[in-house]
Amino acid sequence: MTWLLKLYPRPWRRRYGDEVAAIVAEQPFSIALVIDLIAGALDVWLHPDVTMAAATTSAAGHNAKTTGGRMLTQVLRLDCAAGFSKRELWLSTIATIGGTILLTLAWMWLHLRIGDNPYTDSFSVLAFILPMLLGMRFTYLKDKPFSVYIAFVVTMSALVAAVLAMAAWISSLL
């Protein structure tokens, strides 16, 4: 299950990847573990200032030693993801809130048409998560290539959708 660690940013994996992989390798597969790792990855992407401070410091230190600090600016810019402009924060907020309103309305319409259904009910969570991931285009993923951004959004959405579908399936059995 260590493949789930690919969801974490590269500088974080460089710093903590081996340690977490060692823990994951010694645990049996469980849904709780999958959810914990996905939630952990989301936390790192959403709070790089507190979760990647040591990782970026060590990456910067490594670069300074090996290349005389040539890459320091790039590492801090790409990997710490700090220092967004006001405009970028606004765009991200508008994308997140606007998308959430639109998708919530779409979900409500679907709910009225279909009625109570564990699958449509569980997917209501995506109405917030999907716009939040899309909004990262203006913040944490602004410097990444478009293909990386799309791959990230699709992968994370698919993983969350899979977990939600599983939760809906379990609740339909109860």
Place this chain on the structure above:
Amino acid sequence: MRKQDEELDDFGRFAEPALMVLISLAEAPKHGYAMTDDIERISGVRFGPGTLYGAITRLESRGLIERLESDDRRNPYRLTGLGARALRARLASLQAVARVGQRRLASA
């Protein structure tokens, strides 16, 4: 300046795991897996690696714990002086709250 018993206040859902990590490291330096086992032994709760490292990264960025170099892929962590002071202050604060709770229960 931040009061030492407030060091964990803005950790959100990681406040409890962070406190448990500090308590675990107060005994001796440990790597992540040993911390998980130790925390389960003392509290009955087993944190997943995502939660544990959410707490570890926050504590490390605040300078409350530090990583020790190791040849093993599992690096141990140890409590810093700042971390020990923050833990002492937080435990004293919890103890004061517990004393009030017990006093009120006794007189209820």
